[in-house]
Amino acid sequence: xxxxxxxxxxxxxxxxxxxxxxxxxxxxxxxxxxxxxxxxxxxxxxxxxxxxxxxxxxxxxxxxxxxxxxxxxxxxxxxxxxxxxxxxxxxxxxxxxxxxxxxxxxxxxxxxxxxxxxxxxxxxxxxxxxxxxxxxxxxxxxxxxxxxxxxxxxxxxxxxxxxxxxxxxxxxxxxxxxxxxxxxxxxxxxxxxxxxxxxxxxxxxxxxxxxxxxxxxxxxxxxxxxxxxxxxxxxxxxxxxxxxxxxxxxxxxxxxxxxxxxxxxxxxxxxxxxxxxxxxxxxxxxxxxxxxxxxxxxxxxxxxxxxxx
Amino acid sequence: xxxxxxxxxxxxxxxxxxxxxxxxxxxxxxxxxxxxxxxxxxxxxxxxxxxxxxxxxxxxxxxxxxxxxxxxxxxxxxxxxxxxxxxxxxxxxxxxxxxxxxxxxxxxxxxxxxxxxxxxxxxxxxxxxxxxxxxxxxxxxxxxxxxxxxxxxxxxxxxxxxxxxxxxxxxxxxxxxxxxxxxxxxxxxxxxxxxxxxxxxxxxxxxxxxxxxxxxxxxxxxxxxxxxxxxxxxxxxxxxxxxxxxxxxxxxxxxxxxxx
Numbered sequence: 001x002x003x004x005x006x007x008x009x010x011x012x013x014x015x016x017x018x019x020x021x022x023x024x025x026x027x028x029x030x031x032x033x034x035x036x037x038x039x040x041x042x043x044x045x046x047x048x049x050x051x052x053x054x055x056x057x058x059x060x061x062x063x064x065x066x067x068x069x070x071x072x073x074x075x076x077x078x079x080x081x082x083x084x085x086x087x088x089x090x091x092x093x094x095x096x097x098x099x100x101x102x103x104x105x106x107x108x109x110x111x112x113x114x115x116x117x118x119x120x121x122x123x124x125x126x127x128x129x130x131x132x133x134x135x136x137x138x139x140x141x142x143x144x145x146x147x148x149x150x151x152x153x154x155x156x157x158x159x160x161x162x163x164x165x166x167x168x169x170x171x172x173x174x175x176x177x178x179x180x181x182x183x184x185x186x187x188x189x190x191x192x193x194x195x196x197x198x199x200x201x202x203x204x205x206x207x208x209x210x211x212x213x214x215x216x217x218x219x220x221x222x223x224x225x226x227x228x229x230x231x232x233x234x235x236x237x238x239x240x241x242x243x244x245x246x247x248x249x250x251x252x253x254x255x256x257x258x259x260x261x262x263x264x265x266x267x268x269x270x271x272x273x274x275x276x277x278x279x280x281x282x283x284x285x286x287x288x289x290x291x292x293x294x295x296x297x298x299x300x301x302x303x304x305x306x307x308x309x
Numbered sequence: 310x311x312x313x314x315x316x317x318x319x320x321x322x323x324x325x326x327x328x329x330x331x332x333x334x335x336x337x338x339x340x341x342x343x344x345x346x347x348x349x350x351x352x353x354x355x356x357x358x359x360x361x362x363x364x365x366x367x368x369x370x371x372x373x374x375x376x377x378x379x380x381x382x383x384x385x386x387x388x389x390x391x392x393x394x395x396x397x398x399x400x401x402x403x404x405x406x407x408x409x410x411x412x413x414x415x416x417x418x419x420x421x422x423x424x425x426x427x428x429x430x431x432x433x434x435x436x437x438x439x440x441x442x443x444x445x446x447x448x449x450x451x452x453x454x455x456x457x458x459x460x461x462x463x464x465x466x467x468x469x470x471x472x473x474x475x476x477x478x479x480x481x482x483x484x485x486x487x488x489x490x491x492x493x494x495x496x497x498x499x500x501x502x503x504x505x506x507x508x509x510x511x512x513x514x515x516x517x518x519x520x521x522x523x524x525x526x527x528x529x530x531x532x533x534x535x536x537x538x539x540x541x542x543x544x545x546x547x548x549x550x551x552x553x554x555x556x557x558x559x560x561x562x563x564x565x566x567x568x569x
Contacts, residue, residue, distance in 0.1 A: 092442050114446075121444035132439030135431075146443045149450070194443075 045070045045202055045234045046091055051100035053083070053090060060086050062258035063100070068202075073228050073235040075249035077242070078256050079280065079289050084238040085129070087255075088204045091236065092126060093117045105201065122150055125195030125203040129210060131187035133179040139166070139190050140175040146197045165193040169223060185216025192223060202234040203227075209241040217241070221248055242281055246270070254280055256289060331527045338526070341446070341453035351454040359420045359455065360462030364469070366419050367412055371470035374411060375477025378402055382478070383486045395488050396497035399478035400471075404501065404510045405566070408471035410558050413517035415470075416463055417550035421525035424455055425546040428529025429539035437530075452530065456522045463518025464511045471510065509565040516557060521550045 046068035053061045060083035068074045076084050089095045091102055093109040102109045107120055133142050143162045147153060153161070166172040169189040179187060188208060195203050205224065209217050225248045228235045239245045245252065246266040254262040254269065254277050262269055262277035269277060279287030295301065345352055382398045428451070431437050437447040475497070482488040501507070525546045532542035 094438065094441060118444040118446070121442060124442070126439070126442040128435045128439055128442075130435050132435040134436055134439075135434070146445070149443070149445050191439075 043070050044068060045105055046236065047101075047103040048087075048091070049101045049103075051090070051102065052098045053086065053095070054098055059258045061097075061255075064255070064258070064260050065100075066253055066260070068234060068236050069251065070234050071228075071232060072250040073224070073237060073248055075237045075239060075245045075252045077238075077240055077245060077252055077254050077280065078261075080240065082255050082257070084240075084255065085206050088126065088206055088236065088238055091204065092121065092124060122146075122198055123201045125198070125200040127188065127191050127195050127203060127205045127208060129207040131179070131184075131191040133182075133187055133191055133194075135179050137179075138175070139171065139177050139179070139182070142179070142190060143175075143194045143197055146194065150198060161197065162193075165197055166190075168196070168227070169193045170219070183216070185212050185219065188212075188216075188220065189223065192220075192227070196227060196231065196233075199231070200233070202236065205235065205237040205239070207239055208237065209239060209244050217244055220244075224248060240280075242283070256280070261288075327531070330531060331523070334527050334530060335523055337448045338453050338456050338523070341449040342457055344449040345454045345457055348454075351450070352457055355454045355458035356462060359424070359458040360466065363416060363420050363462065363466055366415055367466045367470050368473050370411065370415055371408075371473035372477040372480075374407055374470075375399060375403065375474030375479075376481045378407075378474065379478035379481035379486070383482055383488065392482075392486075392488050393492035394496050394500075395478065395482045396475075396493035396495075397500045399482070400475050400497045400501050401506060403471040403474040403478075404506045406558070406562070408474065409467045409510050409513040409517055410554060412467040412470040413463065413514060413521055413554045414551055416459075416466060416518070417521045417525070417554065418547055420459065420462070421521050421546050421550050422543045424459075424522070424525040425529040425532070425543045426539060428452070428455075428526060429532035429534070429542050432530065432532060433534035433536070433539060452526050456526055459522030459525070460515065460518050463521070464514040467514035467517075468511065505566075509561075512565070513558065513561050516561060517554050520553045520557060524550050524553065 044067040046066075048064065048066040048068075050063050050065055051061050052059070052063050066074075066076075076087055078084055086095065090097055091104065091109065093112070096110055104120060104124065107116075109117065109120070112120060133139075134145065137145065140162055143165050144158050147158050147161060151158075163172055163175070166175055169192050171186060171189055171193065174182070174186060174190075179190075182190065192203075208220050208224065212220065221244050224235060224237070227233060228248075237245065237249065246269070249266055252262075252264065252266055252269045253260055254274075256276050262272050262274045264272070270281060272278065272281075276288045278284070279289060285291045378399045379395065382395050382402075383392055386392045386395055386398065428437075431447075431451065437451070440447045440450060479490070479493055483490040483493055528542040528546045528549070529539075532538045
């Protein structure tokens with residue numbers, strides 16, 4: 001994962017140097033990160049560099065870097081509450097990092113203006129954990145929604161496209177159902193059809209397998225893999241379902257406590273000697289991630305006055 | 310004492326922060342209105358759910374308020390032998406005050422709470438987030454049409470409330486208590502001023518519609534995305550709208566009718 005950083009805009013770089021060397025320059029890290037026009041030579045669609053992010057006092061990410069290669073399925077795994085979904089929101093530009101940069105297709109997401117960000121998002125699909133279907137529309141209208149919002153295609157053509165997308169996820173027959181009539185697995189498949197409606201360059205999956213029965217899981221695993229291959233997508237998948245993720249991912253990052261504790265191909269992850277990775281992959285109750293939430297001594301607590309917390 | 314001051318300081322800071330967020334939110338809504346104009350179907354759908362669906366509660370309340378005014382007005386005016394001015398009393402009360410204020414309170418309770426719950430639940434179920442990720446601005450697509458619908462609906466509902474109330478007053482006054490029907494209408498026609506009474510009443514209802522819609526949409530958008538958060542936001546919408554409407558009514562009345 002070596003990267004060679006080059007500068008593609010001398011004038012901007014010079015300007016950046018001027019700003020950095022001027023004592024009265026703005027203290028904002030964002031000014032400097034937006035001046036950073038470096039690109040990585042390797043074939044990464046998404047590039048996360050030295051990212052730090054905190055919510056209040058809690059550090060979610062502490063200076064981490066990741067690369068997401070074009071055409072591959074890259075998974076981000078880790079225990080609950082480690083900020084996996086937060087990473088997707090940072091990549092999608094819904095959250096701002098405290099430090100570091102995120103580039104998507106060569107564009108620094110957090111330096112874009114709103115209309116530029118929206119233009120970029122049209123090429124980024126996202127599958128939310130809940131599906132996030134619009135509840136006042138049926139399945140057909142949900143899938144047609146991005147097409148109607150962003151294109152001026154005639155209605156017969158939209159119908160053809162919607163039916164094709166629904167056929168791809170096996171739900172053409174459910175086009176007239178309302179979201180409350182769908183099972184969890186079906187809702188996610190509809191959301192997937194909606195996410196690919198505009199033929200994006202990448203899709204971000206937020207916990208696609210959580211709460212699914214084995215059949216739905218199998219269907220989603222198959223869908224994610226086949227869509228990635230047939231549409232030439234780049235997929236970023238956040239999950240803590242070890243078996244399913246390892247079955248389809250090309251590369252896995254395991255994060256915990258704001259750091260990357262392991263990375264590699266699924267086989268490299270399985271063979272990893274890291275205690276963190278092994279605890280996560282084997283599902284051990286105790287290890288570097290403790291079973292018990294930090295508390296005072298158990299015996300002391302039992303023998304104390306019993307004051308209410 | 311120190312704790313009390315700390316609590317007050319914290320609460321004040323929190324209120325100002327919220328007011329700041331609400332102001333920026335309002336600016337975004339207003340800038341999003343331009344994108345609603347070329348898409349009238351979005352607006353029509355919201356006019357139906359915000360305005361048309363409030364029609365029944367407004368009409369029923371209006372007729373009862375008018376009937377009560379007719380009854381109370383008759384008892385008071387007949388003591389002075391002035392029962393023929395009942396029409397003026399009913400109409401002035403409704404057009405100047407009760408129409409805009411009561412219909413705005415009903416609007417906040419019926420449509421405002423529904424707006425807050427709808428937007429809050431859309432937030433809790435990640436629908437707004439999903440729209441953002443589909444490069445669709447939820448302010449332009451969801452919020453601004455609802456705001457505009459509230460702004461348009463409120464004066465119409467208020468006028469309807471007043472009109473139905475006047476008919477209710479006439480039903481009781483002329484129909485049941487024997488006030489001359491011709492006197493009821495002619496006195497009203499002679500003494501109710503179009504600009505001073507009716508236009509001012511409409512202006513009031515526009516202001517109330519603006520404030521009630523803003524509060525309802527902001528509370529929904531700013532709600533903590535849990536069931537409890539949405540429930541609290543809905544309550545805040547009704548309470549804050551009621552306070553704002555009643556407070557603003559006093560201010561507007563002082564401004565509009567001060568010279569009379």
